[in-house]
Amino acid sequence: MTSLDTALPADWRDGHFALRIEGAEGPQAVALARGAAYDMTPAFGTVSAWLNTPDPVAAIAARGVTLSLDLAAAAPLAPFDLQALKACGVTYARSMLERVIEERCRGDARQAEHIRAEIRGIIGEDLASLVPGSAEAMALKRNLVERGWWSQYLEVGIGPDAEVFTKGQPLSAVGIGSKIGIHPGSAWNNPEPEVVLAVNARGDIVGATLGNDVNLRDVEGRSALLLGKAKDNNAACALGPAIRLFDAGFTLEDIRQAEITLAITGTDGFSLEESGKVGIISRDPADLVGQMINPHHQYPDGAALFLGTPFSPSKDRDAAGMGFTHHVGDTVRISSARLGVLENVTDRTDACPPWRFGIGALMGNLAKRGLPKA
Numbered sequence: 322m323t324s325l326d327t328a329l330p331a332d333w334r335d336g337h338f339a340l341r342i343e344g345a346e347g348p349q350a351v352a353l354a355r356g357a358a359y360d361m362t363p364a365f366g367t368v369s370a371w372l373n374t375p376d377p378v379a380a381i382a383a384r385g386v387t388l389s390l391d392l393a394a395a396a397p398l399a400p401f402d403l404q405a406l407k408a409c410g411v412t413y414a415r416s417m418l419e420r421v422i423e424e425r426c427r428g429d430a431r432q433a434e435h436i437r438a439e440i441r442g443i444i445g446e447d448l449a450s451l452v453p454g455s456a457e458a459m460a461l462k463r464n465l466v467e468r469g470w471w472s473q474y475l476e477v478g479i480g481p482d483a484e485v486f487t488k489g490q491p492l493s494a495v496g497i498g499s500k501i502g503i504h505p506g507s508a509w510n511n512p513e514p515e516v517v518l519a520v521n522a523r524g525d526i527v528g529a530t531l532g533n534d535v536n537l538r539d540v541e542g543r544s545a546l547l548l549g550k551a552k553d554n555n556a557a558c559a560l561g562p563a564i565r566l567f568d569a570g571f572t573l574e575d576i577r578q579a580e581i582t583l584a585i586t587g588t589d590g591f592s593l594e595e596s597g598k599v600g601i602i603s604r605d606p607a608d609l610v611g612q613m614i615n616p617h618h619q620y621p622d623g624a625a626l627f628l629g630t631p632f633s634p635s636k637d638r639d640a641a642g643m644g645f646t647h648h649v650g651d652t653v654r655i656s657s658a659r660l661g662v663l664e665n666v667t668d669r670t671d672a673c674p675p676w677r678f679g680i681g682a683l684m685g686n687l688a689k690r691g692l693p694k695a
Contacts, residue, residue, distance in 0.1 A: 323654075323664040326392035328497050328562035329353075330661040336571055337378045339368050339519070339528065340563035341496070343396040347686040350402075351388065352381040353563070359385025366693035367683070368564075369403035369622045372528075373521050378568050399494035399560040400530055401519070402683065403622040406494060406558060408515075408534055409609050410484040411474050412602050412629030419633045421472045426542050430509040433635075434642045453603055454481030473545055483604055483612045486548060488534060488627060492683065493676050494558040497663055501535055502556035502670035503647045509539035510647050513630040514583040514655040516576055516599050518606060519564045521623045524614040526607065528566040529576050531655050531663040533559040534627050538646075556673035560625065562661045571659060576606060581631060581657050588650040591638055597631025 329338070334356035342349050350361040350368045364384035365371040374380045426432045452458060458479040465471045477484035495501065503510055517532035535558065541551035565571055582596040599606075606628055614620055634645040651667040687693070 323497055323662050324393050325395050325397050325562055328662045330659055337381065337566040337568050338563040339372065339566060340400045341368060341398040341402065343398055346690055348398060348683065351390065352385050354381045358388040358390035360388040361385050362692055363694045366687045367402045368400060372519060372623055377527055378566050397496040397498060397561060399496040400564045401494060401560060401625045403491050403680065405491060405620050405624040406487065406489040407613055407624050408486055408488040408627035409629045410486065411478040412604055413631050421474050424472055424474060424542060430539065430643050433644050453479050478603065483609055485613045489553050489558040492679055494560045495556050497561040499665055500556055500668045500673040501533060501559050501653065501665040502554055502673040503535065503667050504537055504554050505669045507537040507539055508646065510537045511634050511645055512583065512653045513633065514581050515627045515630050516579060516581065517560060518610060518626045518628065520610055520614060520626055522621050524610060526573055526610055528564040529660060530560055530564045531657060531660050532627050533653060533655055533663060533665065555670040555676060559663060559665050561663050565660055573606065575659055579657050579659060581655065583634065584654040586652045587648050589648060593634055593636050593645065595632055595634060599631065601631060602628060
């Protein structure tokens, strides 16, 4: 299983990173700055407070405590703590079409390939150049309404308003090497490999990491009102390995140019590998952040924002036409050159370690340790 020393990107010694590890006395907020490690917990207590400073990179040298850290032996946690866990849906043409397929199937995977071919015949698949909310998008909407093919997923995919939902509660995400949970009541589900932005309370994007927005496709396909049940389950949100902070060598433009690769290896011999470019997103990452945090809605502890997945795996697994679904024991590896590797193994949600360490526990732990000290 991947550990921090192999999960970080190859050029990690050239950059600045925010991560969390399980220390001897409790969670530690740790910085990596050009290969050196610093404990940020004495100064800030949480990653959230650290990233809310005017300049998180400058704060490392100014307030960090030099730390001797064995990356191979460290116990990694998800790199966010008090931040809200938010996610955007249907931000890519391919994932938008898959959501429409789920809706038309009513959660029945056996109908997916037939409906996939039907919808491609009506609207095609090359919607990447269509600007959401534009006159061209609204003309397409009118055409689809007339044909009886309009969908709530198309509304947020090509309409003016993005879908922004709550993926999970603060501190509920798991990090690299932890189990990820699939509800045993689901027969059609998949990982969603995504870039996740680190956003501070002012709405500034300060860095990015990788995420797995585990999704129960049959549950969401039955009704969009079941989105919470499809998305927010035990261990169903994975983040890591670390937040790469923006600096002179890594900016939002690097995110726009990034490519994400998903590899799945099952204990049954099944394997799958796909990749997609972040840049084919239908809405710019900065626009999505602006739709999440603005004068109408604030996040005082900051937020982690999933940008949506460039692809949902559809390779047949159990039978022809049935598409992909997880099995217990699948190894899921999500990678990107500048962000590293997020690797986890699937299990039932009730077999994954239960989430017990919430905000109250963290505040109590920090108080017991007398942190932060300044």
